[in-house]
Every structure is written in structure tokens, then in C-alpha cells.
Amino acid sequence: MSVVAVLRLPLAVDLSGFVKLLQRMQVPHRVSEEAGEQVLWVPDEISEDVRSLYARFPAGDPDQQLELPASGRTSTRPGFVQQLKASPITALVLLSSLIVAAVTLLGENLETLRWLTFLEFRVVGDYIQFTPLGDSLAAGQWWRLVTPMLVHFGFLHIAMNGMWYWELGRRIEARQGGINLLGLTLLFSLVSNFAQYVFSGATLFGGLSGVLYGLLGHCWIYQLLAPNPAYHLPRGVLVMMLVWLLLCLSGLVSLIGFGEIANAAHVGGLLVGCFTGLLGGLFARRKMAL
Template structure:
């Protein structure tokens, strides 16, 4: 069943109460932000009923005056296919990561991986000889600035990064759209990759973790300035990721056997994410005040 836009309201209108009512009634719905408006989408066959319900209960039903059967109050979790349908860009990045993981054998196939690393390299005997970045860029290999984010070293590395990208990427895509998510992902990848190269020199590195800290910082600061349910992170997530960052910086994580950690990528990703969150949050706050 196709979804239709049943309500288009200014961002200043608080729709949270009505959304909670729809959740209690187990009504399929989603809220997006388009052209400075918040848009409520529901299946076409119930659009008129939802519109009429909003006319009666624009603030929802905080006192729970409506007699809703208990079974209808159990919120049905969207299927994985439904979630992917509304998070195409998020899914695309994860699929690309899986493909790269397969063709590079999670870092074991150096012949394939060298085409995606920040610096091209040649293996001579037991040594790796890196090609200067300027030479690769002069040859038109500009993709190297971002493709290291798709490289992962081991199944756990890929699984953890993929899980967090799915969690954070969907939030940004649902509120700011697929194009903005792709743009932010590329920006965070570029900044974190270059920062890691600048501080560590010619080395092999990769993974989405720098991008993840960028997405985290973006949601964090954006939510402070322009609150929205989409960017309300689960309790403890922010604290956990910041504590993990500090543990990595302390060197403890490397000492207990997790290998070398791309700390420069993590910190730079977080900083640039906070900066984009600041710009986006201020812009949305200004639209609300206008």
C-alpha cells in the first residue's frame, strides 16, 4: 500500500502528541522534513481517517480519554524491508561496505585493497612501499580520499561499524533526506581519512568509525539546537561512544589486543560532525523563529 502525505505542518507545530496517539493506535506512519515543513505520511487507504483524527485531537490524547483496545496499543515494529525502503542511502553505504569486505577478504586481499586505500602501495618482498598521495591525485584517483571508509579489517570491525551506521544514518536520512546523508558521509569520510593520514603518516587504515563519530556529533549538536524525535539518541549511547573514544585515546584498547586504533579519524570525525550539527541546528532554529 502506497503512502501519502496526509499533513504538512510548519516545523514550529508540535506533532509529538499526535504521533504518540498514532503509535497507541498502531497506525503505520512516518514523519519527514521537506522544504521547511514536517510531513506526516500514512497508507493511502486510511489517510482521510487520520486527517479527521488530527482535526479532533491535534495534541494527541495525553489524558488517554480514547478507549483504545489493548492489542491496538502494542506498537508493531516495521519489518526490515520497510525500514530499508525508507533508508535507501543508509542501506547503499552498508551494501558497498559488504561488497568491499567481500572482494578485499576483509583486508587479506592486498592486491584488491590497494585500489581503495588512501595511499596506493606496492609490496616488495616483506615491505610495503607507499605511493605519494600527490602522485595518485595527479593520476585522477580522487576516490582514494573517501574509499578507505569502506575498508574493514575483520568481521567484528565490519559488523560493529555497520550496526552503528544503520542506527545513526537512518536518523539523519529520515529527517534531512538521502542526499544530505550521502553528502555528510562523504564529508566526514574525507576529513577523518585525511586527518588520520596527517597524524599517522603512510599506513594502512580504514573503516566507517570516523564517519560514525561525525554522524554522532551531528545528531548530538543538531538535537540540542533544534530538538526532533528523529535525533533523540537512546539513553547512554552518547556517553558510551564518548567513553570508548577516551579509552581509545588512552591507548588501553590497543594494549588489550584490539590492534591500532584510528584515533585521529575518530576525533576529527566528531569535531566536523559537531560543526555540521551546529550549522544545521542553527539554520533549523532560525526557520522555526521566522
């Protein structure tokens, strides 16, 4: 087991509180003095977690706000309410999707739906007439670039997307924070929506699936470069989602009755997610090496 220096602090900094927290968490560590600095050493595989912990609790946890499993007992999974409190951005995105699903009647209420789609439209008889994207943007309707991620067509659509966003979003929020998750979600939505628009033209599309493939690609590549338990995805999950993507691209999924699939959004989301995972993973790896 290799150890690395995760913190180098002046001798005047009181590290005792944080060291007590590490002891309470049973984290292997040692502190040394080198060149007028105090250096905290931990096993390489948990170095990123310790840095994140120090960023949140530099003085330790004197009031014992952190709930840790008692020694010798099996840790229990946090309750649903605790998970919501720990993942507010993940919960906010899912709540927004549910609200949109309710007010649009899962895509049936076209009058409400038209305010959230990538292209504004109006119903003329039995036809839908779309407004050019440039006209909408010139009118200040920039939200249209990302709001299609909140639109879902059917209960199964939102149930499946919501489940996967809950699983992937919480991982990113736990390791990189809520602001990063929100930024990635908006970026993946923007890229996947635009990719689908370029590929399919003036059509109705929506859902979180493009964002989900972005989150998948981000976790996948990030984990390869900077391994961390928070980003560990079972190999079966990764294989299943990639196989599903290939089946969708083949046209078989649409053929058996699942409706039209936004394949360009999936591919666009996955590619940009792999790119952000590459950047984030390289940055985290560099920090670990310092």
C-alpha cells in the same frame, strides 16, 4: 504547550487534503486566516516534523499510502524490508561496505585492497611501499580520499561499524533526507581520512568509525539546538561512544589486543560532525522560529 505557525499560504491554496492527513494522524492543529493568508498552527515540539510532512505530501494522502497505526492500537515496528526502503542511502553505504569486505577478504587481498586505500601501495617482499598521495591525485585517483571508509579489517570491525551506521544513518536520512546523509558521509570520510593521514603518515587504515563519530557529533549538537524525536539519542549511547573514544586515545584498547586504532580519524570525524550539527541545528531552529 506553545504553538507556532508552521505554514503561511495564500487563501487560494487548497489545504484541506493536508488537514485531513493531520486529522488521520491525530496531530493537534488549527488553521486561521490572517492578513489574506491561511496559517497552520501546531505544537512547537512537532513543528519541524509537520513542515517535512507538508513538503512530502502537500495535497495530503488521499490514496492513504502512509501506513498509520490504527486508533487504539499499539504501533508496530516496521519490518526490515520496510526499513531498507525507507533508508536507501543508509542501506547503499552498508551494502558497499559488505561488497568491499567480500572482494578484499576483509583486508587480506592486498592486490584488491590497494585500489581503495588512502595511499596506493605495492608489496615488495615483506614490505609495503606507498605511493605519495600527490602522485595518486595527479593520476586522477580522487576516490582514495573517501573509499577507506568502505575498507574493514576483520568481521568484528565491520559488524560493529555496520550496526552503528545503521542506527545513526537512518536517523539523519529520516529527518534530513538521503542526499544530506550521503553528503555528510562523504564529508566525514574525507576529513577523518585526511586527519588520520596527517597524524600517522603512510599507513594502512580504514573503516566507517571516523564517519560514525561524525554522525554522532552531528546528531548530538543538532538535537541540542533543534530537538526532534528522530535525533534523540539515549544518554547512555552518547556517553558510551565518548568513553570508548577516550579509552582509544589512552592506548588501553590497543594494549589489550584490539589492534591499532585510528584515533585521529575518530577525533576529526567527531569535530567536523559537531560543526555540521551546529550549522544544521541553527538553520532548523531559525526555520522553526519563522
